[in-house]
Amino acid sequence: MTEQDATALPVMPPSWRVFHATGQAPAGEPPRLPSPPPWRVFSGSPLQPAPPDDAQAALRRLGVVQDGPQLREEEIDAVNAALLLRRPLLITGPPGVGKSTLAYLIARELGLGRVLPWSIVSRTTLRGGLYEYDAIGRAQAIAAWRAGGETRADVPEGDRGSAPDLGDFLTVGPLGTALLAYERPRVLLVDELDKSDIDLPNDLLHVLENGSFDIPELVRTNAAEVSVFTDDPERRAVVRGGRVECVEFPVVVITSNGEREFPAAFRRRCLPLEMRPPSREQLIAIVVSHLRQRPEGVEVLVDEFERRLHGGGTQSVDQLLNAVQLTTANGFQADADGRKLIEMLLRDLSKGR
Known part of the structure; x- marks a missing residue:
């Protein structure tokens, strides 16, 4: 490539973004x-x-x-x-x-x-x-300071300390x-x-x-x-x-x-x-980031959470995290009683119960 060809290439401006939503803390200078x-x-x-x-x-x-x-x-x-x-x-x-x-x-x-x-x-x-501003607290402190000075009349005024600072x-x-x-x-x-x-x-x-x-x-x-x-x-x-x-x-x-x-x-x-609800991939990433692992069967709960969300219900990501945490607990059984607990955690928040 000649020097003339190089100068003819468009100069790409630096990205105007400083925030990229990676969640990574700066390794050196921010x-x-x-x-x-x-x-x-x-x-x-x-x-x-x-x-x-x-x-x-x-x-x-x-x-x-x-x-x-x-x-x-x-x-x-x-x-x-x-x-x-x-x-x-x-x-x-x-x-x-x-x-x-x-x-x-x-x-x-x-x-x-x-x-x-x-x-x-x-x-x-x-x-x-x-x-x-705690005006009452300051008034009480000033009163106590003055009372203390009066009881120590033998102490020179300059040695009694200063009034409580504002x-x-x-x-x-x-x-x-x-x-x-x-x-x-x-x-x-x-x-x-x-x-x-x-x-x-x-x-x-x-x-x-x-x-x-x-x-x-x-x-x-x-x-x-x-x-x-x-x-x-x-x-x-x-x-x-x-x-x-x-x-x-x-x-x-x-x-x-x-x-x-x-x-x-x-x-x-x-x-x-x-802000719109997270995508399926984002939901899985959120679960993994909070639980520090990818629990077995998490996709099933994520799919159910999405189904409820797209069905017009009011759902919170916190509900999904609680449900995943519960199902990964040692000894938890996904039987009839266990299913009731999951239903309770993933309930529609707009229904008030």
Whole structure:
């Protein structure tokens, strides 16, 4: 081939994907994420230490690593688009299809540390996700400190110790922790947002757009910076001027079972992803990854699970895992009583019994 022929060949651009849904943790340096769009650049400070890992939580959710991607091509593309654009993923689909598991898959493969789970119920508020302040506990601590000083009148005032620190009574929640200034993004799992109060999605708009929030209790103090507790166990973070702002917008995975529609303004800020039930091959791979083996006769249970699923029933992959685990137990007999147990485990969840 001549030099002219070589230069005439088209230059293949590098793959825009950074996430491939393999579930394999990085062997060395974690993959570098694409640069954010200019309108999604943030400048929070101070930079926090790297977050802790939680390999056990990932193992419970994902099992051991299997060969090949664990998602469909269109699902992988949606995740990569959210990573590129720094936008939340709004994942819908039937219960048990693996919506929340996706957050752990992303965190493990990209080496982003512990997932920050925020489970939503009807009483959940935006402030609870951002931070919690124990005003009563601080008032009691101050009263005890003052009482102790009064009983030790012989001790000089300068030797009585300082008043209880405000940061000891303030904890940033999972959403607030995700918005701290980390060098690499955190993974935030907002689980079952459709179960929230009707106002919560709208309340989230400002935070998701600006990547920041203020803590009024800290803004009112004269301290330049305060060390507060975070959602990570036994971890603290420094907050300056009472304001929390990210450096890298977190990977936000929002799940919904489709029980209600969200406002258009909220949906505009998210990338939609509808997850479908796993294929037969994916179901077998899930069983093998969690049980660390391919049990004998697993195909029979997988086929029955698929038949029920395609018959219009509401099924969860967790039901299949429980059924396989039961049938592989020592001494289990697939007789009439054993069959009743399997039927119970694989029951249609939409029937309420």
